[in-house]
Amino acid sequence: MAEKVSELGKMTKEHWGAMQDQLSSSVGENNYKTWIAPIDFERIEAGGVAVFTVPTNFFGTYVSQHYGDLLLAKLSLIDSEVSRLKFQVANVDARPRPAAQAAPAQAPAQAQVATPQAELLPSAPLDTRFTFDRFVVGKPNELAHAAAKRVAEGGQVTFNPLFLYGGVGLGKTHLMHAIAHDLKNNRPDLNVLYLSAEQFMYRFVQALRERRMMDFKELFRSVDVLMVDDVQFIAGKDSTQEEFFHTFNALVDQNKQIIISADRAPDEIKDLENRIRSRLQSGLVVDLHPTDYELRLGILQSKVMTYREQYPSLQIDDGILEFLAHRISTNVRVLEGALTRLFAFASLVGQPITMELTQDCLADVLRASDRKISIEEIQRKVAEHYHIRLSDLIGPKRVRNFARPRQVAMYLCKQLTARSLPEIGRRFGGRDHTTVMHGVKRIEELRIKDSQIADDIELLRRALEA
Ligand code: ADP
Ligand code: MG
Secondary structure: OHHHHHHHOOOOHHHHHHHHHHHHHHHOHHHHHHHHOOOEEEEEEOOOEEEEEEOOHHHHHHHHHHHHHHHHHHHHHHOOOOOEEEEEEOOOOOOOOOHHHHHHHHOOHHHHHOOOOOOOOOOOOOOOOOOOOOOOOOHHHHHHHHHHHHHHOOOOOOOOOEEEEEOOOOOHHHHHHHHHHHHHHHOOOOOEEEEEHHHHHHHHHHHHHOOOHHHHHHHHHOOOEEEEEOHHHHOOOHHHHHHHHHHHHHHHHOOOEEEEEEOOOHHHOOOOOHHHHHHHHOOEEEEEOOOOHHHHHHHHHHHHHHHHHHOOOOOEOOOHHHHHHHHOOOOHHHHHHHHHHHHHHHHHHOOOEOHHHHHHHOHHHHHHOOOOOOHHHHHHHHHHHOOOOHHHHHOOOOOHHHHHHHHHHHHHHHHHOOOOHHHHHHHOOOOOHHHHHHHHHHHHHHHHHOHHHHHHHHHHHHHHHO
C-alpha cells in the first residue's frame, strides 16, 4: 500500500517546504506563522488526496476553510492529480473521524470556502492602554492588583480560578487585559484566551448551530490561560452555563489558569447554578472596592501626565484635579471621560484650565454626580462630630471651640456642594463671603500641617458621602 501511494504522488516534503516559503508572501507573516508553518505534508493518497498533519482538528478546519483553495492551486502545479486536501492531527492515524471533522477532510476544499466560519477564533482584541503601567494602585484595588500581578507572571498556578469582582468602571477589564499583555511577554509559549462571557456564549451558540461542538470543545480545552470577563452575563442562560462549567472543569483538571471577572461576588449572582457558584468560589475571590479620593486623584494625575504629551502647552490650575476627585466619585470611566473632555475643550478654546472653565465644560457631569449633600447635612454632621450644638456652629460666638468646627463645616460646604461662597455665608448666620473664603483657606492650610484636622475632614467626608 505504501509503495503504491508513493508512486502516485510526485509531491515530496521538500516540495512542501518550498511551497510554504511561497505561501508566506501570499498570506502574510502572521498568518504564515500561525497557520502555515505548523502544517506538515505527509503523502498523496489514492484519488488525489493530499494528506497533511496539523496540531488540532480545529486547526485543520480553519486552514481548510481559509487556505484550502490556495493550497489546492499551488499543489496542482506540482501534481496535477491532487484534487482534495485532508488534514489529520499529528500522532493520530488516519482513522475514521466523527462527523464534525469529516467534512473538511473529505469534501473538496471549494465546497467549504463557501461558508465563512472564522468566528470560532482566538482572543478578543486587547486594549493596548490597559497595562499594569497605567493602572494606578490604591487601597481599594491593591489586593486585586497584587493577585493579577501574580497570575501575570505565568508561574505555577496557585489559586484557581482568580475571581475579580467589583462595580462598573473600577478596572476589572483593565486588569484582565494587563494580565494578558504581561503573559504574552513573560510566557509567549502559553496559549492565552481572553473573551467576554457574552462572546463565549456567542461562540458556543454558533458552534451548536454549525454542528462544530467538537471544534469548540477542542479550542477551549487547548488553552493554557482562560480569561472570561463579565461572567454574570451567563446567569440564567442554562446551556451556556453548562458548557462553561465543563470547560472550566476540564481546564482546572489540567491545572490551567482561569481568570474570571464579574460585577458582583459569586454568591450574589442570581440564576447561577450552585455547582458553578461553588467552583467560582474555590480559588481566590478578590474585589475592587469603590474608589476613594486618593485613588481618584492618583488616576487623574497619571492621566494628566499622559495628556501632557498630547497638549504640552496646556495650563491647569491648582486644585482642579482635587475638585474633580471630590466631585466625581461614581466610577473611573466617568472620571476619565471628564478629564478628556476638559483637556480637549481647553485646547480647542486655547485657554488654561481654570475652575470656571471646568465648571462650565463639565456642568452636566458635575450635576449628574452631584451627591446632593446639603449644607444642613454638613452642619449637622460637623456639630455632631465636635460635640457642639448646631446653634453654636452657626451662631455668632467666636470662641475657638466653635470657630474651628465652623471653618471645617464651611470648607466641607465648599468642597462637597456646588454652593457659592455668598450662599454658604448666608447659611452660616448671614456671614460675609470673605469670612467663608478665609475659613476655607485656613482649613486648607491646617489640613497639611495638622493631622488631626486632616483626619477629621476625611472622616466627615466619608460619612457625608456614604
Ligand atoms: P470595569 O471592567 O471594571 O467596568 P474598566 O477596566 O473598563 O472597568 O475601567 C474603566 C476605565 O477606567 C478604563 O479606561 C480603565 O483604564 C480606567 N481605570 C479603572 N481603574 C483604573 C486604575 N486603577 N488606574 C487607571 N485607570 C483605571
Ligand atoms: Mg469590564
